[in-house]
Amino acid sequence: MSKVLVTGGAGFLGSHLCDRLLADRHEILCVDNFFTGTKRNILHLIGNPLFELQRHDVTFPLYVEVERIFNLACPASPVHYQFDPVQTTKTSVHGAINMLGLAKRVRARILQASTSEVYGDPEIHPQTEDYWGRVNPIGMRSCYDEGKRCAETLFFDYRRQHKLDIKVVRIFNTYGPRMHPNDGRVVSNFIVQALKGEDITIYGTGQQTRSFCYVDDLIEALLRMMESGPDLPGPVNVGNPREFTMLELAERVLSLTGSASRLVFQPLPEDDPKQRQPDITLARDKLGWEPKVSLDDGLRETIAYFRRELGSR
Numbered sequence: 001m002s003k004v005l006v007t008g009g010a011g012f013l014g015s016h017l018c019d020r021l022l023a024d025r026h027e028i029l030c031v032d033n034f035f036t037g038t039k040r041n042i043l044h045l046i047g048n049p050l051f052e053l054q055r056h057d058v059t060f061p062l063y064v065e066v067e068r069i070f071n072l073a074c075p076a077s078p079v080h081y082q083f084d085p086v087q088t089t090k091t092s093v094h095g096a097i098n099m100l101g102l103a104k105r106v107r108a109r110i111l112q113a114s115t116s117e118v119y120g121d122p123e124i125h126p127q128t129e130d131y132w133g134r135v136n137p138i139g140m141r142s143c144y145d146e147g148k149r150c151a152e153t154l155f156f157d158y159r160r161q162h163k164l165d166i167k168v169v170r171i172f173n174t175y176g177p178r179m180h181p182n183d184g185r186v187v188s189n190f191i192v193q194a195l196k197g198e199d200i201t202i203y204g205t206g207q208q209t210r211s212f213c214y215v216d217d218l219i220e221a222l223l224r225m226m227e228s229g230p231d232l233p234g235p236v237n238v239g240n241p242r243e244f245t246m247l248e249l250a251e252r253v254l255s256l257t258g259s260a261s262r263l264v265f266q267p268l269p270e271d272d273p274k275q276r277q278p279d280i281t282l283a284r285d286k287l288g289w290e291p292k293v294s295l296d297d298g299l300r301e302t303i304a305y306f307r308r309e310l311g312s313r
């Protein structure tokens with residue numbers, strides 16, 4: 001049992017991570033400024049003596065005593081990270097500096113939730129960790145992409161300069177219960193639209209692809225990465241290599257919800273990557289990990305969640 005800090009712990013991934021860590025009897029300090037996360041996601045944990053919640057913005061210093069740090073604090077959907085882009089960059093960069101400074105002081109192991117967005121709109125497919133990416137430094141997505149890239153730089157410099165025990169994972173599109181219903185991400189949009197009988201909004205032609213990982217698989221990868229040996233700082237891709245077009249996703253959602261919603265086509269957002277698929281050879285070899293949950297099974301769980309959520313409003 002160890003004392004674990006989870007930043008962004010009231011968010012989608014963070015709350016599932018807290019669940020798993022508590023099930024494994026770790027003591028948790030969950031830190032969140034509730035920008036996109038909600039107390040609802042962790043309500044069931046409040047009162048557990050192993051769980052502590054602290055409202056705090058990681059762009060400010062944090063002095064606590066912990067042994068492990070999962071740094072997840074950062075809005076993840078374009079709608080949210082573009083709402084206040086300067087704060088998004090600060091969260092990634094100042095947040096990383098503060099959490100690395102903390103890790104350095106208490107000699108904690110620290111894991112960074114990086115993203116497939118560091119590859120930008122990639123020229124190689126599928127993406128391997130040694131690909132440097134193709135990122136626009138001055139576009140609408142740059143606050144997120146470049147912020148996350150700079151955070152990776154900081155992690156590796158703290159490792160080189162201060163011998164810090166770091167772990168960097170590059171997370172590809174992940175979905176599941178507790179996704180924010182209004183965050184504009186494709187899985188939550190399509191499911192909510194299908195359940196409400198509204199039009200399904202396909203951006204562009206719908207031929208662009210993504211690879212969707214179910215949240216339980218993703219959390220397992222984070223835990224394995226955190227407990228891997230010091231010779232594996234990463235970066236390691238984590239995601240589901242099974243790739244779908246947005247049209248295929250819409251078709252699966254319509255079929256699983258039994259919805260009669262129509263497809264409508266809308267303009268493609270700026271800098272929207274055309275294709276994305278992780279090469280997870282490294283995660284398979286070094287972590288013995290690969291995703292187990294199929295898209296249909298994961299979508300069923302997520303649809304059931306949104307049905308309950310929409311019903312309760």
Ligand code: NAD
Nearest residue numbers: 008010011012013033034035036037057058073074171174
């Ligand atoms: P989320 O928005 O649900 O969670 C982020 C959490 O961070 C929220 O609870 C939010 O309130 C909190 N937060 C934001 N800024 C903060 C700040 N300055 N100080 C303290 N807390 C702050 O998003 P998520 O999908 O759970 O993503 C978690 C992490 O994983 C993020 O770092 C994200 O970049 C990364 N990631 C997620 C995905 C995905 O598909 N979900 C893909 C790649 C990377």
Ligand code: UDP
Nearest residue numbers: 060061062063064097098099101102104105
């Ligand atoms: N920091 C923190 N908690 C700590 C230690 C440091 O939040 O327990 C912050 C502190 O604000 C500092 C940053 O982390 O600015 C980087 O710390 P580091 O020791 O690497 O650098 P320095 O203090 O020399 O700027």
Ligand code: UDP
Nearest residue numbers: 184185186187189201202203208210246272
């Ligand atoms: N998308 C879509 N309709 C929506 C929301 C998103 O067609 O209602 C598309 C979007 O243009 C992108 C893909 O779905 O090509 C994934 O978008 P998301 O925001 O979920 O993730 P990201 O672009 O960050 O991978």
